Amino acid sequence: MAVAEPAQLDPMHQFAVQPIAHLFDIGGRGVYLTNSAVWMGIAALLLWIFMLGGMKRQLVPGRWQMAVEGFTGFISSMMTTNIGPEGRKYTPYIFSLFMFILFANIVGMIPLGLFGVHPFTATSHFTITGVLAILSFAIVLIVGFWKHKLHFFSLFVPHGTPLWLMPLIPPIEFVSFMVRPFSLGLRLFVAMTAGHVLLEVFSSFIIDSLHAGPALGVPISLASMALMVGISALELLVAGIQAYVFALLTSLYLNDAVNLH
Amino acid sequence: MPQIDQLSESWFAISQLFWLAIIFGAVFFIIGLYMLPRVEATVDARDRKIADDLASAKAARDAADSLEEEYRTGTNRARGDAQGLIGKAKDKAAADTAKLVAKADAAIAEKMAAAEAAIAAARSQALAEVEEVASDSASALVARLSSAKISASDASGAVKVALNHG
Numbered sequence: 001m002a003v004a005e006p007a008q009l010d011p012m013h014q015f016a017v018q019p020i021a022h023l024f025d026i027g028g029r030g031v032y033l034t035n036s037a038v039w040m041g042i043a044a045l046l047l048w049i050f051m052l053g054g055m056k057r058q059l060v061p062g063r064w065q066m067a068v069e070g071f072t073g074f075i076s077s078m079m080t081t082n083i084g085p086e087g088r089k090y091t092p093y094i095f096s097l098f099m100f101i102l103f104a105n106i107v108g109m110i111p112l113g114l115f116g117v118h119p120f121t122a123t124s125h126f127t128i129t130g131v132l133a134i135l136s137f138a139i140v141l142i143v144g145f146w147k148h149k150l151h152f153f154s155l156f157v158p159h160g161t162p163l164w165l166m167p168l169i170p171p172i173e174f175v176s177f178m179v180r181p182f183s184l185g186l187r188l189f190v191a192m193t194a195g196h197v198l199l200e201v202f203s204s205f206i207i208d209s210l211h212a213g214p215a216l217g218v219p220i221s222l223a224s225m226a227l228m229v230g231i232s233a234l235e236l237l238v239a240g241i242q243a244y245v246f247a248l249l250t251s252l253y254l255n256d257a258v259n260l261h
Numbered sequence: 262m263p264q265i266d267q268l269s270e271s272w273f274a275i276s277q278l279f280w281l282a283i284i285f286g287a288v289f290f291i292i293g294l295y296m297l298p299r300v301e302a303t304v305d306a307r308d309r310k311i312a313d314d315l316a317s318a319k320a321a322r323d324a325a326d327s328l329e330e331e332y333r334t335g336t337n338r339a340r341g342d343a344q345g346l347i348g349k350a351k352d353k354a355a356a357d358t359a360k361l362v363a364k365a366d367a368a369i370a371e372k373m374a375a376a377e378a379a380i381a382a383a384r385s386q387a388l389a390e391v392e393e394v395a396s397d398s399a400s401a402l403v404a405r406l407s408s409a410k411i412s413a414s415d416a417s418g419a420v421k422v423a424l425n426h427g
Binding site: 034 | 262263264267268271272273274275276277278279280281284285287288289291292293294296297298299300301302303304306307310
């Protein structure tokens with residue numbers, strides 16, 4: 001079975017970006033419409049539809065409007081607690097980031113595979129999460145140098161550092177600062193990839209064990225199914241938490257840039 | 262791992278970047294910059310409305326409280342005024358009564374004094390008449406019993422002595 005159709009049971013196959021249509025070239029490299037792009041677009045579209053509920057702008061909100069306002073209030077209160085009143089300026093970016101990652105994560109979790117459509121989790125690619133992380137990091141750098149000019153480098157010298165630690169602390173701080181975009185991008189990519197691989201592995205257990213006969217197949221399938229249900233719930237939680245962590249860390253880094261520390 | 266393997270394909274990275282730029286850019290401009298401020302404005306407007314309503318309710322309650330206070334002090338003052346008036350009227354009435362009583366007392370005392378004087382006069386007159394009648398009857402008794410004539414002055418002197426002893 002595995003020899004006949006290797007792609008079917010390869011748990012990594014789900015992360016392969018499939019080109020759908022060639023659009024045009026940029027610098028000799030073809031730009032394709034891909035399944036990744038389609039599912040990113042679907043996530044963005046669903047996000048837009050969700051946000052439409054918040055545009056009713058009623059004084060007494062309905063459930064949908066309450067849900068949208070819950071999300072906006074969640075992010076803007078996070079910004080004001082982490083950065084202060086100045087943080088509201090950056091709420092549009094952090095909100096877009098949070099909602100886009102959240103919807104992309106959740107869209108990738110929808111079990112549409114049952115109907116032959118395979119959702120693609122765009123956030124399981126570091127080409128996506130890495131670019132978002134670099135974007136956040138670039139905004140932090142731009143805001144930091146814009147507001148504090150070269151004084152921004154005092155970020156690497158925490159308050160109350162004893163003089164004899166001066167040769168040690170700033171390099172450590174600098175390294176930890178430069179690691180931020182990598183940790184930010186890799187965390188999301190790894191969490192998404194690991195969860196989806198785990199689900200795929202358990203589902204392949206079901207298929208493989210059923211090939212081995214019902215005596216072995218049925219108990220293993222039932223156990224795997226139970227585990228998959230649990231892991232799916234966990235993955236939904238992770239989808240929310242990773243989006244939150246990405247937004248929270250970006251807001252904390254922005255706080256460093258806005259207020260130093 | 263396709264995420265890494267596909268990097269070697271020339272279309273992969275550029276397609277991913279292109280679509281991320283387009284889609285996340287659209288999300289940022291439409292969701293972040295257009296929709297989010299409107300949703301937040303709705304929330305802010307609601308919060309402000311609630312705060313305003315609460316403030317006006319508080320103002321109304323304060324106004325009611327001050328009105329009640331005003332009413333209470335008003336009634337207290339009116340009651341105090343009324344009590345003052347009543348007290349004054351009572352005092353005046355008492356003073357009037359006392360004056361009238363004093364006048365009546367004086368009139369009564371005058372009348373009584375006059376009456377007493379009249380009684381005393383009548384009494385002394387009556388006593389004088391008793392003396393006269395007694396001396397007359399004494400001289401008449403003496404004349405009848407002893408046929409001796411006694412002078413009126415003797416008779417009256419004897420009567421006086423007898424009256425004083427008797």
